[in-house]
Amino acid sequence: MTMTTTWPTLLRPLAYVLALAPALLARAGDDWPQFRGPTQDGQAADAADLPTKWSESQNVKFKTKIPGEGWSSPVVLGKQVWLTTALNGGRSLHAIAIDRDGGQVIHDVEVFAVANPDRKNAYNSYASPTPVLEAGRAYVSFGTYGSACLDAATGQVLWKNQDLKIDHKEGPGSSPILYKGLYLLHCDGTDQQYVVALDKLTGKVVWRTDRTRTLKEKMPDYRKAYCVPTIATIDGKDQVLSMGAQRMYGYDVETGKELWYCDVPGYSTVPRPLWKDNVAYVCTGYDSAQLWAIRTDGAAGDVSRTHVLWKHRQGVSLKPSPLLIDGRIYMVADNGIARGLDAKTGQQFWQSRIPGTYSASPVYAAGLIYFANEQGATTVIRPGAEPVLVATNELADPKIMGSPAVSGKSLFLRTLGHLYRIETP
16 A cells, blocks of 8 residues: 655645635535535435426527537536546547536636547447536546546646556446545446545645555456445544445545445446445346445444345346435446345335436435436436336436536436536526
């Protein structure tokens, strides 16, 4: 494990930050600043009056053309919506900012130029990791091609880091998150696997921790993962809940020290872990897709035999992250079979086929679940002991691969070539 660098002593002038605030910030409840939203779990607690019906001619406030190809989810902070895209076969990697109100492109910045991009899975893009935002700054990752921080007001690139090299094989997928002064990222390739924290002001490495699961004897495919870390407060201390290939980890967020682990089946893990009431809910990935509930209080060392509460083995999603609502877990498998489980026991209480196939994670807002599929349609369901179908809405532009974002009374959907703002007038 490589340990800390020195924290920077110089900050941007406070007056500059305050000058930016009126232009960039709106109500906190309007923000969706990272993958799965402000609470890390796909829920917008303050949302109200979201539309349940829309089409190309109904309840579309704007539809903005996005060049290139990218499956990153839109993120929202204040008056800006950010996403990433790749042009020219992955040779030109861009960060794009859009005006939240009017849909105009504010910034379109080439962050990295790549001479010879690695091959990727045709199902993936070179711009799949979702940005993360904070006041005045946008952070983007393109996996092995680099991470960067941009000034949200000017679009200027403030720092770049291109030292986090791995072999994704299928293309980049893990999204970054922020914690206090840190930028956190999973780097789980076929060649090496580690978690890293950068100083968010400089892009320099603060800590790097190698995965302890021995994978050298495994075929390269079985070593990789594409997950996003989750922050949880366990036994009074903040930890990184981190899903790699064949193992779930708990790390000290400030130092990167491994605190505990739980061995699981599966690899190429995508869904972000859920955490509530000292239980982590994790999808285990390919070839053995299962949903595990792992108790986290008192976790130390190997908890594989002591802290697993239950396992669900049927119809678990490979790409969409699940939701946890009022003691019930809702998820949709990639093939469109949606399920509801009791969070305490793992027992299934509901199953239904909803249209299409799925990569995007569902969101919960204003008492409703929104499932967006790869064909451009979104199914709206009211959750409960007996979930109720509310509506199914189709757009002309297909391929919703990134997860929806919720901001105020609006739903932001990214399709193959556009960003839609869906809102009832």
